[in-house]
Amino acid sequence: MSLISPPTDHHPGDHRRPEVAGRVVLPGDPDWDQARAAWNLSVDQRPAMVVHASSAEDVAAAVRFAAASGHRVAVQTTGHGAATLPDLSGVILVRTADLHGVAVDPTSRRARVAAGTLARDLVAAAAEHGLAFPAGSSPDVGVLGYTLGGGIGWLGRRHGLACNHVVAAEVVTADGVLRRVDAERDPDLFWALRGGGGSFAAVTALEVELVPLREAHIGTLLWPLDRAVEVLHAWAVWTNELPDSVTSIARLLRFPPLPDLPDHLRGRQLVAVEAVFLDGVAVADRLLRPLRALRPETDTFATVPVPRLGELHGDPEHPVPSDGDHLLLRALPPAAVDGLLAAAGPGAETGLLAVDVRHLGGALGRTSTAHGALDRLDASYAVFAVGVPMTPELAAAIPDWLAALQEGLAPWAADQAYLNFAERPIDPARLFTDDRFARLRAVKASYDPDDRFVANHQVPGSPA
Numbered sequence: 001m002s003l004i005s006p007p008t009d010h011h012p013g014d015h016r017r018p019e020v021a022g023r024v025v026l027p028g029d030p031d032w033d034q035a036r037a038a039w040n041l042s043v044d045q046r047p048a049m050v051v052h053a054s055s056a057e058d059v060a061a062a063v064r065f066a067a068a069s070g071h072r073v074a075v076q077t078t079g080h081g082a083a084t085l086p087d088l089s090g091v092i093l094v095r096t097a098d099l100h101g102v103a104v105d106p107t108s109r110r111a112r113v114a115a116g117t118l119a120r121d122l123v124a125a126a127a128e129h130g131l132a133f134p135a136g137s138s139p140d141v142g143v144l145g146y147t148l149g150g151g152i153g154w155l156g157r158r159h160g161l162a163c164n165h166v167v168a169a170e171v172v173t174a175d176g177v178l179r180r181v182d183a184e185r186d187p188d189l190f191w192a193l194r195g196g197g198g199s200f201a202a203v204t205a206l207e208v209e210l211v212p213l214r215e216a217h218i219g220t221l222l223w224p225l226d227r228a229v230e231v232l233h234a235w236a237v238w239t240n241e242l243p244d245s246v247t248s249i250a251r252l253l254r255f256p257p258l259p260d261l262p263d264h265l266r267g268r269q270l271v272a273v274e275a276v277f278l279d280g281v282a283v284a285d286r287l288l289r290p291l292r293a294l295r296p297e298t299d300t301f302a303t304v305p306v307p308r309l310g311e312l313h314g315d316p317e318h319p320v321p322s323d324g325d326h327l328l329l330r331a332l333p334p335a336a337v338d339g340l341l342a343a344a345g346p347g348a349e350t351g352l353l354a355v356d357v358r359h360l361g362g363a364l365g366r367t368s369t370a371h372g373a374l375d376r377l378d379a380s381y382a383v384f385a386v387g388v389p390m391t392p393e394l395a396a397a398i399p400d401w402l403a404a405l406q407e408g409l410a411p412w413a414a415d416q417a418y419l420n421f422a423e424r425p426i427d428p429a430r431l432f433t434d435d436r437f438a439r440l441r442a443v444k445a446s447y448d449p450d451d452r453f454v455a456n457h458q459v460p461g462s463p464a
């Protein structure tokens with residue numbers, strides 16, 4: 001299978017642009033606004049130029065051109081994580097959407113994933129062989145950004161973080177050289193890429209291990225939001241006893257009256273529990289009893305092929321403006337549930353579209369034998385909340401609503417933060433343990449001494 005799209009454009013002899021086969025778009029070009037747009041439409045990114053890489057060689061040429069011309073380089077798959085990129089003045093934005101494709105080897109249960117591949121395409125290719133990748137909730141997130149930043153998905157409590165399923169990476173390092181890195185070749189760089197984010201190299205492909213899985217029992221239970229007190233307290237207790245084969249999310253949802261929402265959601269305020277069960281319908285039915293006893297108005301549980309897991313969370317599948325924030329929780333005792341409800345439950349002054357509490361633990365909380373910079377999450381739950389700033393009034397109010405949530409949950413906040421959910425700038429040291437952060441800084445200093453690569457939640461090089 002070809003992993004690379006054919007060349008699209010060429011400008012030989014134009015010294016303002018790198019010599020690449022893919023398209024280079026400069027400010028003032030007719031498609032400039034389209035080329036620089038991130039998935040998160042709230043982000044107004046203004047790089048020096050955009051290079052649409054059509055091959056790994058294009059990425060290498062862009063990095064060499066940047067070094068020669070004094071630019072820095074940011075690599076972007078989709079722009080889902082664009083909110084925390086620094087100012088892109090003087091930065092060449094290398095976009096990888098044209099560099100997509102998946103080749104699955106069912107014998108070794110491995111897949112080679114080109115840099116621009118979306119989660120849905122990896123999941124679909126793996127499913128053809130009865131295999132699965134621990135993808136996140138959204139099918140149109142880029143595999144690369146998601147995996148380099150950790151990767152918490154529906155298979156997480158059984159199969160751990162996605163980053164620790166990486167067995168090799170094809171990269172362009174800051175010297176413009178293409179390399180394949182793994183546990184033997186450039187092991188420090190390979191370690192840093194697995195959970196350390198995009199600070200260290202431009203990754204042109206990942207080789208990942210897949211897990212055998214054809215189907216899962218999945219669904220959503222929905223109640224009106226005024227039932228949130230009893231539902232959230234019951235869910236928090238319920239998660240204490242679950243096996244690793246169950247991953248679930250409790251949600252407080254406030255849908256605007258938008259015409260493209262389905263009837264049962266449009267304009268509604270709801271509390272939801274979404275869950276994925278990997279051990280079959282009988283186990284699921286037994287475990288779901290305490291939640292079904294609360295008589296949800298909607299119960300969608302059914303056994304489905306793995307690709308349908310991408311539909312469960314209902315993430316938007318097209319670019320939207322969003323403003324979100326997260327925190328990890330050590331525990332979720334009744335007082336923490338009350339704190340959450342005070343900030344975002346029925347009666348709270350909030351217009352956040354969704355406040356999600358993801359159950360972590362299981363394999364997400366255990367150190368696997370072969371792991372990279374992010375071995376585990378030292379927390380029991382992840383809270384992610386998001387608002388859609390459709391009007392200036394909403395854009396002004398959302399930060400206060402997010403802050404109220406942080407405040408209400410502060411007593412239970414874990415020390416650690418999670419790179420992929422951090423949609424506001426934070427101290428990158430908070431993403432890792434002290435020893436891991438020091439090692440990441442040393443890897444950055446060694447592989448990118450001139451700080452060529454710009455990433456969200458950038459790891460700085462070692463101090464001089």
Ligand SMILES: Cc1cc2nc3c(=O)[nH]c(=O)nc-3n(C[C@H](O)[C@H](O)[C@H](O)COP(=O)(O)OP(=O)(O)OC[C@H]3O[C@@H](n4cnc5c(N)ncnc54)[C@H](O)[C@@H]3O)c2cc1C
Pocket residue numbers: 075076077078079080081082085096115135136137138140141142143144145146147148149150151152153197198199201202203204315316420421454455456
């Ligand atoms: C709707 C939605 C749902 C989400 N669901 C989940 C979820 O279930 N679980 C979860 O863990 N996260 C989730 N996230 C967070 C998501 O994983 C991060 O935003 C992630 O960074 C997105 O990756 P991307 O490649 O699409 O984004 P991008 O913005 O393109 O990339 C983010 C960063 O990754 C790095 N990067 C990307 N590609 C490369 C490359 N080729 N080489 C080097 N560095 C690179 C860069 O540092 C870049 O700044 C979700 C986000 C959204 C908006």
